[in-house]
Amino acid sequence: MFSCKTSPEVGGMGHSVKRKEDARFLHGKGNYTDDVKLPGMLHMVMVRSPYAYAKILSIDKEKALAIDGVLAVITGEDLAQYNLHWMPTLLSDSQMVLPTDTVMHQSQEVCAVIATDRYIAVDGAEAVDVQYEPMQAVVNPFKALDEDAPLLRPDKEGQKDNHIYHWERGDKAKTDAAIAAADVVVKERIHLPRIHVASIETCGVVASYDKDTEKMLIYLTSQAPHAIRTILALVAGHVGLSEEKIRIIAPDIGGGFGGKVPVYPGYVVAIAASFLIGKPVKWIEDRSENLVNGFARDYHMDCELAATKDGKIQAFKVSTLADHGYTDSSANPSKYPTGMFSICTGSYDYEHAFAELDAVYTNKAPGGVAYRCSFRVTEAVHAIERMVDKLAAEIGKDPALLRFENFIKKEQFPYASPLGWSYDSGDYKATLEKAMEMVGYDEYKKEQAEKRAQGKLMGIGICTFTEVVGAGPSKDFDILGIAMFDSAEIRVHPTGKALARFGTKSQGQGHETTYAQILAEELGIPYTDIEIDEGDTDTAPYGLGTYASRSTPTAGAAAAIAARKLRDKGKKIAAHLLEVSEDDIEWEVGKYFVKGAPEKSKTIQDVAFAAYTNFPPGMEPGFEATHYYDPPNLTFPNGAYICVVEVDEETGAIDVKRFVAIDDCGNIINPMIVEGQVHGGLTQGIAPAMYEGIVYDDEGNVLNGTLMDYLVPTAVESPHWETGHTITPSPHHPLGAKGVAESPTVGAPPAIANAIIDALYPLGIKHLDIPITPDKVWDAIQKAKAEA
Template structure:
C-alpha cells in the first residue's frame, strides 16, 4: 500500500514522550547537534596523544615514471625527523603492497614505478607536521618519466603504455568484462523495434570532497602487541580485519576507533596507504603517529567516483512503449582497482540501469580498465554505481521522448512498472521489493504545477528566452546484502546490533555502522523507542569503536537503516520478548496471558495489572525468581542478514533558466518527491535530501576531476574543483509518498543517497530541454557556462 502525502505538519511538542512520537512523525531534534553547534565534536585531528609524532607523505609529481633512486640522507639528518620510510623498507616488512576492496593489490609506497600523480613515494615521521612536511623537500627522488595513458579508450589500444607491469603476465590495461541480462534476447527485440535511439554519454570523474579530509592516528604498544588505531573510517570493523590481514597483528589486539567524522560520502570506506604508514611509523618509532592529509592530497589521491563512458540504446514502439535497453560501458578504475564493490559485482549494481520501467529485455556490458589516474571508484553517495545507471536510463528516456515528440512525463507514465507487478523481477536478475510509481510522479507534477510550467516555457520561447524543464524518475537499490550473495574481500554484508536496558530503565544500543552526519544517534534511538517505549532521550547510541560494538560491514550504499535499522528493530523485539517472560514472573502469571502496549506488558483483561519496561529491567537485575532459561539482565543481540536489497524511488522536476549571453545555468526550482518506505524522522530525511540535491546540482553543473595529456590532475584544489554553495542552489521543494518494504522489519528502505542518484539527470535533462531550440539533444556533464555557450553557437562542446 502506498500513502501519498505532502510535507507533514511540524510536531507541536517536540519534547513529548516516545509514546506520543511514533515513527514517521517524530521530528525530534538531532541528539548529536548540541555538541556540534557548541564546537564540542571530537574529530580525528582534535585527538592528541602523549608523545605523538606526525607523518607526511611524499607524492609523485608525475603520472607515470620509473623510480631510479631515492635518497633520504638529508631528510634523516633533519633534527626533528624520527624516521623516513620508503617502499624498500616496506618490502622488508612484507608491507609494500596491500589488498584493495576489489581483491586487487595497491602499492603502499611505490617501489618499481609511480602510476598516478599524487601516488605515495615516501613517508616522513617528525616531531610536528610542519617539520615532517619540510623534510619532504629534502628527499631526492630520481624518476625516469614514462608515457602516461589517461584516455580510457586509448588504454585498451594495442601498444598503449601498460600501467600494471607489476602483475605477472600483464600486457594490457584490461581489468574485467562483466555482463548482465540476455544479449541474444535483447538483440532480437531491438531488431524488431519501430524506433531505436542511441547516445554516448560521459559521467565524468568527480570526488566526494568531504569537509574533513582523511587521516589516522596509530598507537602501537610493543609490550603487549596492541594497536589502537583512530581513523576517519566508515567501516571500523572491516578495517580491523583487513589490518590484521595486512599487518599481521592478531585481530583481537587491534582496536579501531572512528570518532566524529566530518562527512564521508564513500570517500572513507577504503584503507589508504596513509593509514598503513601511520601504523608502520608507530611500530618503527615506538610512539603514536598522526597522519592527516591536506585538501589537495584528498582530491588528487583518495577515491574518486564515476568516470564512466556509456553508450546507451533504447528500443521502442512508435507510440512510446519502451521494449528494451542495452548499454556498453568503459569504466576507468585508475591505476589500481580499489573500488568498494561486492565481490560478485565488479561493476556494482549497474544492472539497475533498466530503471523504473517494465521491459521485455535488457543487456549491459561493463569493461573495467586501468589508467594513470588515482585509483578507486567509491560508492559516492550512491549504492555501488546506481547513480551512473540511473543517469544513463533517464537521459535515454529523454532522448527517446525527443525522437518521438512526446512529453517526457507522459513517456515515463506510459512505461512505469505497475503496482500489481511487485515484487518485480527486472531483466538483469534483481527483484524490486515494492513500488507504486505513478502517485509519486503525479505528486511531483502537482507540487511543481507542471502544466503551468510548460505554458510558461512556451511563452518564454516565443520571446527567445531559454527555460528548461527536466524530469527524472529513479529506482535505487540499497542496503547491501544478503551476505550469501554479497561480500567485500570475503566479509559478508550483514550487520550486528546490541540493545541493553539498564536496571533504571535507561538503554544503550550498540551499532556496527558508523555515522558521518546522518543522525544515527537520533534515528536508532527512535527505533528502540518505537519498539520498547523508552523515550529517545533515555537511549544512548554507541558506534565507531570496535571494542564496544558488534561486528558489521559499516556505512555506505545507504546500508544504515535498511540493514542496521532492521537489526536494531529485531534486537529491540528480542528484548521485548524477554521482558514478557520476566514480567510474567513478576506478575505471577503466564507469558501468554500478557498483552503489550508501548512501554509495558499488562494482564489481558486487567490493564491495571502490568509492568513497565523500567520496572521489568529492575526486576531482571533484582531478586525476582526468573523463569527457567532466563538468565537475568534485559538485553539482546542480533546479526541481521537482509533477505534482499531495498528499492527506494522518487520523482524529480528541475526548472532552469539559461543566460544567452554567458551560458550560465540558473536552477530556479527543484521539486523532489521521494519514497523511502517507512519514515523514521522526517526532519533528518529532509536534511539528507537537501544535501543530496546540492550534490547532484554540483555534479551536473560544475564538479569535475580532469587531467591534461601528461596526467596532471586539474582538480586538485577548491579553486579548480568547484562545489555548490547556497548561492548556486534553490530553495528545495519536497514531498513524499510511503510504500513500505515488505521484508524490512519496520518497512524502511533508506534515503541517504537517493537525491544524489535522481538529481543529476533532472538537471541535465532541464539544460538539454532549454537548449532544444538550438537542436541540442544531449550534453555531457558538467554543464558549465563555457560548454553551454559553445553549444548555443552550434559548435561542439569543449571536451571534458
C-alpha cells in the same frame, strides 16, 4: 502524513525530534581524528609524485634526515622488508602502499617523512630528493587498449594488456534482436566524469602501537572500522598485528559519502611507522591529497534505448568503458565488480536488457568509491533517465507521459527486473503525480511554450529513479569475503535506561538520534534515555559499516529485531510480576498488561528492573539482546524529481528556478533528518551536474586539485530545495524502511541535465555530458547556431 505510535516524549518513529548529537558539535567539542592528540605523538607527511608515470631512479633521504626533528623517511624498500609495500584492494586487485620502482599516477605516495612536528615533517618532505625518469602516461581510457599502449601492470601475472575485466548481465541476443526490430532507437554516449566526495574533513589516522601490550590503537576516519580491522589483520598478520590486538576507533567523522570506505596507503604507512617506532603517529591528508587521490564515477556509457513509435519501451542496452586508474580499488561487493549498475533498466516495465562493462587501467589515481550513492547506482540511473528523455524528445511525447506509460505498476511488485533484481515496492505513478502537482507541471509547460515563442530558453527536466540499497543479503554480497550483514546490541539497565551499540558508523546521518528512535518505537523507552555508541571495534558488535544507504536497511532492522527479542523476554518477566500466564500478557508501546484487565500492567522500566532483581526462577538474568541482521533482499527507494531551468542564450548561464524532489523511502524514522539528508543529497546532485569534475591534461596532470578550482557548491549555487514524500513501505524490512540519504544524489543530476537539455532543444542540442557548465552550454549554442 507521518503517523506516530508513540508520544513526542517517547519519540519513536515519525517524530521530528531534535538531534541528540548536536550539542558537542555546536560547542566545538566534537572529536574528529585530527583532534586526537596522544603523548609523544609524531607527525607524518607524504612525499608525492609530480609525474603520472615514472620510474623512480633514486630516493635520497639524507637532507631530510639531517633536519632536527625528522626521525625517519620510510620508503617502499623499507616496507618491502616486511612485505608491506603492496596491499590488496577491496576487489582483490593490488595497490602499492609505497612504490619500490615505479609511480603510476600523479600525487602517488613515494615515501613518508616522520617528524616530531607537522611543520618539520613538511620540511622533511621538501628535502627528500627523488630522481624520476618520466614515461608517457596512459591518460585516455579509450587508448589504454591500443596495441602500442604500454603495459601498465606487468607486475600482475598473466596481464597481457591494460584490460582489467569484462562484466555483463542480461540476454544480449534477445536485446540486440529487439533493438534491431524496434520502430525507434535512440543512442547516446554518456560520460559521468571523475568526481570526488570532498568531505570537509579529509582522511586521516592516528596509529598508536604499545610495544608492551602489543596493542595497536588506531583512530581512523573510517565508515567501516570493523571490516578495516579484519583487513588489517589479514594484511599485516605476518608481522604480528593480530586481530584481537587491533582496536580501531572511528571517532566523529566530518562527512564520509563513500570516501572513507577504502584503506588508503597513508593509513598503512602510519600504522607501520607506529609499529616500528613504538610511538603514536598522526597522518592527516591535506585538501589536494584528498581531492587527487581518489575518485567516484568515470564511466563512459554507450546507450541504446528501443521503443515502439508510440513510446512503449522495449529494450535497453548499455556498453560501458570504465577508467579505474592504475588499480581496481572500487569499493564494491566482491561478486559485483560494477556494483549495482544493473539497476540501469530503471523504473520501467520491459522485457529485454543487456549491460556490459570493460574496465581498464590508466595512469590515474585509483578509487571507484561512491560519491554519496549505492555502488554505481548513479551511473545506472543517469544512463536510463537521460535515454528516456531522449526517446521522449525523439518521438515528440511529453517525458512525463512517456514515463507514466512505461512505469512498473504498483500491483506488479515484487517486480523481477530484466537484469535480475527483485524490486520490493513502489508506486511510481503516485510519486510522479505528486511531484508534478507540487511543481505545477502543466503551468510550466504552458509558460515554456510562451517563452519558446519569444525565443527564450526554458527547460523542464524529470527524473524518476529507482535505487537499490541496503546490502546484503549475505548470500550475494560480501566485502573481501566478509558477509554484508549488520548488527545491534542493546543493554537495558536496571533503571530502564539503555545503551545500544551498532556495527555501523554515522558520519553526520544522525544515528545517535534515529537508532534511539527505533528503539523507542519498539520498546517504549524514551529516545532521550537511550545512548547510542558506534565506531569502536573493541566495544561495538561486528558490522560492515555505513555506506550505500545501508544503515537503516541493515543495522536499523537489527535494532528492531533485537528490541523484539527483549520484548519477548520482557513478556515472561511481566507475566511473572503480574502472576498470570504469559499467554495472558499483551503489549502496547512501553507496557505489558493483562488481557482484558489493562489496569494490571507493568512498564518496560518495571520489567527491566525485575530482569535484574526479581526475574522468574530459572530465567537468565539481565535485559540485553543482540541481533545480526542478514536482509532477505535489498530495498528499492525511489523518487520523482522535477527541475525547471532558464538558460541565458548570450552567456550560457543556467538558472535553476525550481527543484521539487518527491522521495519514497518507505516508512520514515525522523522526518526532519530525512529532509535534511535529501537537501544535502540534492546539493551533492547539482554539484556533479553543473560544477564538479576532476580534469586531467594529456600528461596525466590534475588541473583542478584544490578547492579553488574544484567547484564544491556554496550556499549561493545551491538552490532552494522543495521536498515531499510518498510512502510505500518495504514489505521485507522489519520497520518498512528503505534508506534515503543517497537517493537525491542519484536522482538530481539527470533531472538537472534533462532540464538544461530540454531548454536547449529548440536550438537542436540533444545531449550534453555533465558537468553542464555555462561555457559548455555557450560552446554548444555557438556550434548549434553554426550548423543551423
